[in-house]
Amino acid sequence: MEGIVMRSTGSFYDVMGIDGVKYNCRVRGKIRLEGIKETNPVAVGDHVLIDLEQDIGSITEIMPRRNHILRKSVKKTGHSHVLAANIDQLLLVVTLALPRTSLGFIDRCLVSAEAFRIPQVLVFNKKDLVDDEGLQLLEELTKLYTGIDVSCFSISAKYDDPSEIREILKRKTTLVAGHSGVGKSTLLNKISPAINQPIGDISDFSEKGKHTTTFAEMFPLDENTFVIDTPGVKEWGLVDMNQQEISDYFPEMRDLRLMCKFGSRCLHINEPKCAIIDAVQNGSIALSRYENYLSMALGEDNRK
Ligand SMILES: Nc1nc2c(ncn2[C@@H]2O[C@H](COP(=O)(O)OP(=O)(O)OP(=O)(O)O)[C@@H](O)[C@H]2O)c(=O)[nH]1
Ligand SMILES: [Mg+2]
Ligand SMILES: [Zn+2]
Known part of the structure; x- marks a missing residue:
């Protein structure tokens, strides 16, 4: 049966079959994608073939990908991690406070997406925590990034209505990424309460998130509309480019x-x-x- 990988833990996969049922699967045998050295051969968003003969399904084949986005592993040299496959846009959630996202991190994410020809959207979250000086910076950054064709939104996922952001998700598969604690899961829960992802606190000491989301997971919103919540990343290692x-x-x-x-x-x-x-x-x-x-x-x- 054909299906889409909705969640990956690295050894188990939830695959949504074309019959609309979610199957727990493992990878059987060796699946190789040519030319890519990855820590994970099967990624969320992959279209796969599954074999349901045993009580636990087996992924037997990955269909050709329309695209994918990789992040180089900062710890293991030479390894890359596929964040997701077959996506239409990257929605990068960033914050100017608690925690503060650096412009270096933002630009590395945008460059990576651009390298895979994936359009980008920037969401400045936690607007409620930004002081006057921060609001001015927010305005400058919005001007800067809009000027290079990155759509920008500022929101307080905790208090505001996210309908503007929901609108740009329509009929697309969107990968949601950013540092831990910036409010990716909070935003997605607000967009659709059915997503119901756990939300973490911010550490008082480091003002950083606590890596609450641990695996990438895709959620259907409407017909042909999917969002992928991902674990927060500290660093974004660029894949090799000259x-x-x-x-x-x-x-x-x-x-x-x-x-x-x-x-x-x-x-x-x-x-x-x-x-x-x-x-x-x-x-x-x-x-x-x-x-x-x-x-x-x-x-x-x-x-x-
Ligand atoms: N003040 C304020 N707090 C927010 C806002 N959005 C999220 N938070 C808080 O930020 C903390 C982290 O939120 P999460 O949604 O778990 O963050 P995440 O990006 O999913 O983090 P990871 O799963 O660890 O990558 C929680 O305490 C949220 O309540 C916001 O707009 N304003
Ligand atoms: Mg999360
Ligand atoms: Zn020059």
């Missing part, structure tokens, strides 16, 4: 970089007549974006 490629994944640099004197060999670090450096100096490319570009191009660590 230095030239990185500026391709910054939409504001993509066309401009063709104007650099050294053309495609320019890495926009300190080369003469660099169109990107000029644009940073005249303010048409945001300094924070350029600094995060540099940290990625120079291969600095992912913890910023």
Whole structure:
């Protein structure tokens, strides 16, 4: 029978069969996807074939993926983790307070999604906790990211009506990601009480979340509408990309970089007549974006 992987624990999978029933499955034998070294061969969102002869189903085949999104494992070198397969957009939940998401983290997530050609949406959550200074920053960031075609929303998932966000989910499969404690599960529960995910506290000491959601799980909202709640991540390791490629994944640099004197060999670090450096100096490319570009191009660590 054909089905979609709704939840993965790494050894067990919940697969929704085309009959609408959820089956608990394991992977039988070795399933290999060509060219990818992954810690998890089967991901949430995968279309699979299952064999239901035993009391526990077996996943026997993964159908070709339309796309997937990977994050490099920061602990194990050379390993990548598929966050989900067959998705239409990434919804990145970030916060300016409790915990504070860094712009470096935001840009790494956006670049990763862009590398897999997955459109991105930014949700600034916990608006109720933001002071006047924070509200000004929120306004600036909204302007910055809207300017590079990332849709931005600000909300307090705890108190506000999320209908605007529900609207952009329609007829799409959306991967919801972000640091632990930013309110991903709170937002999804508000969007649909049927989701009913557990919610965690924020540690008083570190002001960080407590990794309440432990496995990625997909929930149906309406017909052809799915959302995937994921465990919070601390760092977002970029998958291998060469230095030239990185500026391709910054939409504001993509066309401009063709104007650099050294053309495609320019890495926009300190080369003469660099169109990107000029644009940073005249303010048409945001300094924070350029600094995060540099940290990625120079291969600095992912913890910023
Ligand atoms: N003040 C305020 N608190 C919020 C808001 N949204 C979520 N929270 C709180 O933030 C804490 C963490 O929320 P979760 O929804 O569990 O966060 P998460 O992103 O799913 O975290 P992980 O599952 O650990 O990745 C809870 O105490 C929520 O009540 C908000 O808009 N305002
Ligand atoms: Mg959660
Ligand atoms: Zn350049």
